[in-house]
Amino acid sequence: DVVPYLRATALRCWSLLATTVDDVYVAGEESNILPRLQECLDHSDVELRAAAGECVALIHETRLSMGLEDGEGDEIRNASERKYRRGSWDGTEWEMIMDELKQRVSELAVEYGHHMSKKAKKEQRSIFRDIVATVVEDEEPSHVVSFRGGDIMLNSWHDIVQLDFVRHCLQHGFQIQLMTNPTLYDIFVGANGGMLSEAVDRLSQLEKRLYMSKTSDVAKAKDKNLRKKRLNRENQKNAFLSTDGDYIS
Numbered sequence: 001d002v003v004p005y006l007r008a009t010a011l012r013c014w015s016l017l018a019t020t021v022d023d024v025y026v027a028g029e030e031s032n033i034l035p036r037l038q039e040c041l042d043h044s045d046v047e048l049r050a051a052a053g054e055c056v057a058l059i060h061e062t063r064l065s066m067g068l069e070d071g072e073g074d075e076i077r078n079a080s081e082r083k084y085r086r087g088s089w090d091g092t093e094w095e096m097i098m099d100e101l102k103q104r105v106s107e108l109a110v111e112y113g114h115h116m117s118k119k120a121k122k123e124q125r126s127i128f129r130d131i132v133a134t135v136v137e138d139e140e141p142s143h144v145v146s147f148r149g150g151d152i153m154l155n156s157w158h159d160i161v162q163l164d165f166v167r168h169c170l171q172h173g174f175q176i177q178l179m180t181n182p183t184l185y186d187i188f189v190g191a192n193g194g195m196l197s198e199a200v201d202r203l204s205q206l207e208k209r210l211y212m213s214k215t216s217d218v219a220k221a222k223d224k225n226l227r228k229k230r231l232n233r234e235n236q237k238n239a240f241l242s243t244d245g246d247y248i249s
Contacts, residue, residue, distance in 0.1 A: 004045035011040065011051040015058050015161045027063035027087070034059070034097050041104045046120050049108060053131045056101055058157040060135045063087045102136045145188075152188055163188055 014033070018026045025031070033055070040052035066087035089098045109128035112121065133139040134157065143154040145163065154160050166184065167174045178184050 004043060004048040007040065008045070008048045008051040011037075011048075011055050012161075012165065015051075015055050016165045018055075018058060018062070019158045019161055023062045023066045027059050027066060029092060031059070031094075034094055034101065038097060038101055038104070041101070041108065046124050049124065050127045053105055053108065053128055054157065054161065056105065057131045057134045057141070058161060060098075061140075061157045063089060064138060105131050105135050154188075159188070 037052045037055050037059075040048050041056075043049060043052075064087055089095045105128055109125055109132045111124065130141050130143070134141055140155045141157060141160060143160050145152040145154065152163070154163060166188075170177050178188065
């Protein structure tokens with residue numbers, strides 16, 4: 001049997017990939033991941049439950065968005081209006097299982113069990129309250145990420161999944177990368193009107209020397225990588241093919 005942690009990681013990878021493809025591949029009629037997610041939500045492992053719940057929220061959010069014209073979703077804020085103007089599970093083969101999933105995530109949002117630690121119960125209730133808001137109430141999530149450059153407000157599971165994955169990969173380097181990496185900043189902050197220069201100004205003099213100066217470890221690693229690539233190109237250019245098919249310099 002696959003260990004729960006590995007299954008949770010696989011689900012989070014699936015969620016990330018799901019943010020890069022068309023909606024129909026995530027929440028269309030051919031999608032068959034829902035029964036597996038239902039099984040994971042019934043598992044005793046909290047991490048696996050959370051990963052499965054986030055998958056359900058992403059799929060439901062994607063289903064609600066199907067059929068809308070570009071930009072139309074931004075104008076629909078009322079839950080009942082979204083319900084009747086967006087995609088629905090009604091009349092599909094997944095209608096019954098979605099009803100069961102809604103009931104299950106609602107239970108997990110208020111679960112009190114002696115088998116769970118106080119911290120685990122608190123984390124699970126916090127996670128599943130946001131999931132219930134989307135899956136049961138058709139509401140968009142409201143997720144705030146604070147960093148030295150300000151706050152990022154995320155209002156879709158699509159963005160939450162992507163940011164959480166980047167944060168997990170970067171670990172303690174997430175904050176500084178978000179402030180100094182133009183690509184990450186444009187993806188998660190620039191869309192909200194933030195300016196990279198303003199974020200950098202909030203760095204202390206020590207942080208600027210550590211991460212942005214020419215003598216920083218980041219700059220040294222970059223220079224080392226460039227020198228290695230340059231040396232490889234020179235070796236390839238100066239190499240000659242021998243009669244035995246071997247390269248000699």
